[in-house]
Amino acid sequence: MPEPTPSEPLVRMADGTVKQVNPLSGTQVWTVPGRADRPLPTLAGSDRPIDHGLDGRFCAFCEQRYLDTTPEKARLIREGHGWHTLTGLTAEELFDTVAQFRLIANLFEIVSVDYWRLNHGLEFSELAVARWAHYVSTPGGRAHLDHLLTLRSQSNDPRYAAGSPQRRRLTELGFFGGFHDVVVARRHHVDGAEREDQLAGSGTLTPGEHREYIDFTVGAIEWMFEMNPLIRNVAAFQNWLRPAGASFDHLHKQVVGIDALGQRREEEIARLASDPDLFRHAILEPVARHRLQVAETESALAFIGIGHLFPSIEVWAKRMDATPWELTPEELDGWSDLLHAVHVATGPAVPTNEEWHYRPPEVRGRIPLRAIVKWRINTPAGFEGGTKIHINTIDPWTLRDRVRVGIETGLAGGLVADTVRLTGAVGGGP
16 A cells, blocks of 8 residues: 655555645654544533632633733724724723733743843833833832732742842833733633533634634734844744643633744745745645545635644635735635634634744745644654654544534534635545
8 A cells, every 4th residue: 555645645544544644744644443533522610610709700811810911012892893902001991991802921931031132132122111111100000010020930930030120120021022922812701601611712702703813913923023123933823721731721822923933934945945836736736636625715715634643624815925914804804714613613622722824024935824723632642752653533534524514513503704615525535
């Protein structure tokens, strides 16, 4: 029997084993009979009622705990039928409006302010200094920052110790001028929830809310590139539920500015030099050949990814030469609607990583905006570590059918935007 290759990345063996190789990374993945098509997880707490005494306070991201997170860089509010962005709020003004989405600095950042300051000599921008000075000028702002410094110093990591007055000032400035931010949604549970397992995930947003969530995140990415010329890439991702790496079971995305493109991106760019249409040839053509398409909108397409460590659905913008903020509002909305539909089909009980990939501003060529939604339902163990062959528990065609049925159900129930249409047919195998 033939083995998968980058040019033919998906093969079903005589015994039913499915072998895959990722066309871009070379990652090897097997789905073996007897270990495939397992049922999806269910959320813990399905039989436990919510303690409504904690409404708005279930975790630090909740709407009654604004002062347990860093000062806002921006918030998105809804008034009537319109959405508005607010900036420059003082601590005393935080509870005057309800934030549907908030942009805040990560209290425990991956790439710290010290990284930029000590390694690159980057100084805080005038905007960051002005926002800090405005915030700290009120009693509530001063008290809030003191509270955050105490929270950081309680960590066992010495990097977060409060330290000298100079150190404290630099830390406070970092809340306004750092480059690891979090986009936090309002809800912890769905509106009207009565059980602990009724968490509010991406798929429980309305399509309109999800569009605002995506647009707000894209704006945060663009802002980082504008504010720090040393940033070469902004990693954007969403960890949903603790098994997928989330600190809180509360919907949020993270954006992290870094000074490197990363090995995989460098390899893709090198391959683009010899094949300007690499992504179509390496990925879209095998996807079409193996009938892995799921759904599309006018501006985006969704399909089952090949050669991922976990069952994965990819959502691509059809225009492949644009950064996320260069897409028209209509194009970005279509991409958002399709990504939302994938989350509706997935359901909030499944731990997921949502990874964004796109063309960095310094690069030219056809690199599409694409989100990869990975179902974290299998745990790599000794076999994977010893062989570098990963066991994926759902084969691509079974995953295709599950996601299509989920989107179809969402369309019928009015949960998915009517811009989304299914592609292909459910059933029938590869």
